[in-house]
Amino acid sequence: MTTPVTVAVTGAGGQIGYALLFRIASGQLFGEVPVRLRLLEIAAGRAAAEGTALELQDGAFPLLHSVDVTEDARSAFDGVSAALLVGARPRSAGMERADLLEANGGIFGPQGAALNAGAADDVRVLVVGNPANTNALIASAHAPDIPAERFTAMTRLDHNRAVAQLAAKLGVPVSAIDGVIVWGNHSASQYPDLSHATVNGRPATELVDEGWLADEYIPRVANRGAEIIAVRGSSSAASAASAAIDHLHDWVHGTGGHWTSAAVVSDGSYGVPTGLISSFPVRSVDGRWEIVPGLDIDTFSRERIDASVAELVAEREAVRALGLL
Numbered sequence: 392m393t394t395p396v397t398v399a400v401t402g403a404g405g406q407i408g409y410a411l412l413f414r415i416a417s418g419q420l421f422g423e424v425p426v427r428l429r430l431l432e433i434a435a436g437r438a439a440a441e442g443t444a445l446e447l448q449d450g451a452f453p454l455l456h457s458v459d460v461t462e463d464a465r466s467a468f469d470g471v472s473a474a475l476l477v478g479a480r481p482r483s484a485g486m487e488r489a490d491l492l493e494a495n496g497g498i499f500g501p502q503g504a505a506l507n508a509g510a511a512d513d514v515r516v517l518v519v520g521n522p523a524n525t526n527a528l529i530a531s532a533h534a535p536d537i538p539a540e541r542f543t544a545m546t547r548l549d550h551n552r553a554v555a556q557l558a559a560k561l562g563v564p565v566s567a568i569d570g571v572i573v574w575g576n577h578s579a580s581q582y583p584d585l586s587h588a589t590v591n592g593r594p595a596t597e598l599v600d601e602g603w604l605a606d607e608y609i610p611r612v613a614n615r616g617a618e619i620i621a622v623r624g625s626s627s628a629a630s631a632a633s634a635a636i637d638h639l640h641d642w643v644h645g646t647g648g649h650w651t652s653a654a655v656v657s658d659g660s661y662g663v664p665t666g667l668i669s670s671f672p673v674r675s676v677d678g679r680w681e682i683v684p685g686l687d688i689d690t691f692s693r694e695r696i697d698a699s700v701a702e703l704v705a706e707r708e709a710v711r712a713l714g715l716l
């Protein structure tokens with residue numbers, strides 16, 4: 392029998408956890424490989440996670456090897472090849488994601504240290520809990536033995552939203568769209584960039600006008616999280632779980648010739664300071680994310696990338712001042 396792969400999900404008793412775990416158990420992340428699931432929760436969420444574990448059993452998933460629920464990060468992360476750091480307080484109406492910096496930043500240092508202590512050598516970390524980029528930076532800083540490139544934050548939901556909004560505008564299937572990029576922070580300052588996008592092979596910029604792009608498209612995508620909160624009464628859950636599966640699936644299995652968006656550690660590309668975890672156009676090649684090199688950046692894009700990166704720099708300064716880095 393193939394050796395099982397161990398996957399940890401934090402915040403397993405929450406709404407994203409509930410949408411995520413069944414998809415992992417069904418093999419949508421690693422494919423035909425048995426999965427050993429570790430569900431990390433705090434006391435307040437433990438019962439919900441225990442209930443989810445019972446339902447996972449009831450799913451009779453052929454690939455589900457075992458499910459353990461724990462409140463101890465070291466046990467949860469021991470031997471893990473994938474860690475989905477979802478557990479954090481979500482924002483509610485009227486809050487920006489940066490309002491969560493202090494409340495949630497304190498979670499990710501100890502979790503980084505626990506990953507450092509016991510994760511498998513091939514560990515892949517995806518931070519979903521907000522503010523995701525800076526939480527990933529904190530976790531990575533507490534895991535000196537794990538290469539920084541193994542810590543990523545989720546902007547795939549933003550990328551998927553950017554693709555879907557363009558498809559809806561033009562009345563084409565999402566599969567017609569290629570080359571969309573989300574740059575920067577997973578926040579309202581993010582920049583969904585269509586300057587390299589194509590629709591059935593035609594440049595997207597020939598099909599939409601600049602006014603729509605600047606006044607409707609970019610704000611709609613960048614503020615979609617708030618729109619969902621306003622309409623649904625709580626933050627995106629199933630679409631976030633779906634994006635997390637997309638991110639890790641592509642990281643493990645590759646993106647082929649196409650690119651997607653993910654927040655990865657900067658190597659200085661596109662003027663983003665080295666070491667920041669920022670969203671870039673990325674390809675997954677041989678199990679590693681690579682930043683797509685050499686794209687032309689026009690003035691419109693440059694200003695927006697710089698603004699979002701400036702926010703990431705400010706968040707890094709803020710968590711440094713709080714002693715979290």
Ligand SMILES: NC(=O)C1=CN([C@@H]2O[C@H](COP(=O)(O)OP(=O)(O)OC[C@H]3O[C@@H](n4cnc5c(N)ncnc54)[C@H](O)[C@@H]3O)[C@@H](O)[C@H]2O)C=CC1
Pocket residue numbers: 401402403404405406407408431432433435436437439477478479480481482498518519520521522523545546548549577626627628631
């Ligand atoms: N990056 C992205 O695109 C997205 C990020 N999010 C973020 O994901 C996070 C989770 O969202 P939901 O599942 O909706 O929230 P939720 O409140 O339903 O669930 C969060 C769970 O995390 C648990 N938790 C809190 N601290 C923990 C810790 N130290 N260790 C383990 N578990 C802990 C809570 O007990 C709770 O069960 C939030 O920060 C939210 O803002 C949500 C949507 C998209």
Ligand SMILES: O=C([O-])CC(=O)C(=O)O
Pocket residue numbers: 481482488521548615616617619626627
């Ligand atoms: O907006 C929020 O707070 C949740 C989130 O990150 C998103 O839906 O993109």
